[in-house]
Amino acid sequence: AQTVTQSQPEMSVQEAETVTLSCTYDTSESDYYLFWYKQPPSRQMILVIRQEAYKQQNATENRFSVNFQKAAKSFSLKISDSQLGDAAMYFCAYRKGGFGAGGTSYGKLTFGQGTILTVHP
Amino acid sequence: GAVVSQHPSWVICKSGTSVKIECRSLDFQATTMFWYRQFPKQSLMLMATSNEGSKATYEQGVEKDKFLINHASLTLSTLTVTSAHPEDSSFYICSARKYTQYFGPGTRLTVL
Numbered sequence: 626a627q628t629v630t631q632s633q634p635e636m637s638v639q640e641a642e643t644v645t646l647s648c649t650y651d652t653s654e655s656d657y658y659l660f661w662y663k664q665p666p667s668r669q670m671i672l673v674i675r676q677e678a679y680k681q682q683n684a685t686e687n688r689f690s691v692n693f694q695k696a697a698k699s700f701s702l703k704i705s706d707s708q709l710g711d712a713a714m715y716f717c718a719y720r721k722g723g724f725g726a727g728g729t730s731y732g733k734l735t736f737g738q739g740t741i742l743t744v745h746p
Numbered sequence: 747g748a749v750v751s752q753h754p755s756w757v758i759c760k761s762g763t764s765v766k767i768e769c770r771s772l773d774f775q776a777t778t779m780f781w782y783r784q785f786p787k788q789s790l791m792l793m794a795t796s797n798e799g800s801k802a803t804y805e806q807g808v809e810k811d812k813f814l815i816n817h818a819s820l821t822l823s824t825l826t827v828t829s830a831h832p833e834d835s836s837f838y839i840c841s842a843r844k845y846t847q848y849f850g851p852g853t854r855l856t857v858l
Contacts, residue, residue, distance in 0.1 A: 669852070739787075
């Protein structure tokens with residue numbers, strides 16, 4: 626079974642600084658996707674960034690970038706120029722790849738424990 | 747973008763009653779929807795996968811008879827908590843799959 630581990634229950638950063646959130650995962654699959662989701666106090670889950678395992682290039686979305694180390698099964702999220710609005714709980718997630726028939730549990734996400742990020746002004 | 751709605755956003759009910767939560771994909775068709783449960787400051791726990799036109803697939807440890815899931819159309823899935831008890835109080839989140847998963851805003855259930 627796939628597992629996702631976030632070893633940092635809480636992190637803090639000063640506004641405008643950079644912070645890195647850690648995530649490791651375990652899988653025997655070669656085709657999979659990794660995600661970072663943000664859950665602000667409203668509790669609405671928001672997709673931050675997505676990485677396909679077959680792509681060597683690290684994904685980037687504006688101030689958010691990942692360091693994807695496939696051999697080490699590591700997938701960290703770097704937030705640059707942190708803003709007060711970045712304060713939230715961040716979840717790393719894994720999904721098996723492929724194009725299944727859509728039945729049973731195809732496409733389900735496995736989440737890490739989450740990291741609460743505090744941004745200090 | 748892909749929008750998923752949930753109704754109600756919060757509900758309070760008495761112990762022993764049943765509560766229905768709706769999950770709708772507003773601008774796309776979703777053959778698969780997922781139901782999660784989340785306790786404060788904890789991760790999302792997948793309860794079941796809902797497939798349009800077929801029975802839901804429940805995760806191990808989730809009571810099928812307590813958490814009834816119906817995926818009646820390509821845009822609607824419902825979760826009914828039957829004979830609710832205080833321990834069922836939680837935050838329930840649905841998501842709908844369109845290439846990736848899009849999440850609803852969640853429903854806070856409080857059972858008195």
